[in-house]
Amino acid sequence: xxxxxxxxxxxxxxxxxxxxxxxxxxxxxxxxxxxxxxxxxxxxxxxxxxxxxxxxxxxxxxxxxxxxxxxxxxxxxxxxxxxxxxxxxxxxxxxxxxxxxxxxxxxxxxxxxxxxxxxxxxxxxxxxxxxxxxxxxxxxxxxxxxxxxxxxxxxxxxxxxxxxxxxxx
Numbered sequence: 001x002x003x004x005x006x007x008x009x010x011x012x013x014x015x016x017x018x019x020x021x022x023x024x025x026x027x028x029x030x031x032x033x034x035x036x037x038x039x040x041x042x043x044x045x046x047x048x049x050x051x052x053x054x055x056x057x058x059x060x061x062x063x064x065x066x067x068x069x070x071x072x073x074x075x076x077x078x079x080x081x082x083x084x085x086x087x088x089x090x091x092x093x094x095x096x097x098x099x100x101x102x103x104x105x106x107x108x109x110x111x112x113x114x115x116x117x118x119x120x121x122x123x124x125x126x127x128x129x130x131x132x133x134x135x136x137x138x139x140x141x142x143x144x145x146x147x148x149x150x151x152x153x154x155x156x157x158x159x160x161x162x163x164x165x166x167x168x169x
Contacts, residue, residue: 001056004031004125007048008063009070011035013087016116017063020085023122027139029129038073045070049077059125062110063118065089068100071110081128083121084110 004024008017017033024031038045052060060078062071063085071084086097094115102112113120123140130136158166 002030002032003056003058003129004029004061005034005052005057005059006031006061006063007034007036007070007074008087009035009037009039010065013063013065016087017061017085017118019118020061020063020122020125023119024126027122027126027136027143029126029136036070038070039067045073046077049074052078052080059083059128061085061118061121061125063087063121064101065094065097066091066100068097071101071112072104072108075104075108075110081125082110083124084112085118085121086112086115088116 004020006017006020006024008014014033014035021031021033034048036045036048057080060074060080060082062074062082064070065087066089068084068086071082075082084101086094086101088094089097098112098115101110104110111124113124123143126136126140130140
C-alpha cells in the first residue's frame with residue numbers, strides 16, 4: 001500500500017523530487033508521484049489533498065519553486081505530516097521558495113528541508129513511518145551506519161595517501 005505521496009506543481013520539479021522516491025524505494029517504502037498545480041487546477045488539488053488519508057497515505061512530500069504554495073496548501077488541507085522541498089529557481093536561487101514554505105502561520109506547520117533537499121525529505125518521511133514500523137527503524141539504523149563507515153574510510157584514505165593524492169581522486 002502506498003504510504004507516501006510525493007507531489008509537485010510542475011514536471012520541471014521532477015528531477016529534484018526524484019531523489020525522495022529513490023530513497024523511499026531503497027528503504028522499501030511504497031510511494032507515488034503526482035504533478036498537481038495548486039494554482040492552475042485548484043479544484044483537483046483540493047480533492048486530492050482531502051482524500052490522502054482515506055487512500056492510506058501517511059506522509060506527504062511536496063516540492064515547489066517560486067511562490068511555492070503547494071506544501072503549505074497541503075498542510076492546510078490535511079492533518080497528515082507534510083514535508084516541504086523548496087526547489088531552486090533561476091530568479092532567486094530558491095530562497096523565495098524556502099521562505100514561502102518555512103514561513104507558515106501558527107497551526108499549519110510544514111517540515112522544511114534544504115533547497116533541492118528531496119533526499120532528506122525522503123529520509124524524514126521514512127523516519128516518520130519508522131515510528132510505527134520496526135523494520136524501517138532497523139533499515140534507517142543500517143543506513144546511518146553505512147554513512148559513518150563511508151566517512152571513516154575517507155579519513156583512513158586521507159591519512160594513508162595524503163592531501164594531494166586524496167584530492168586527485
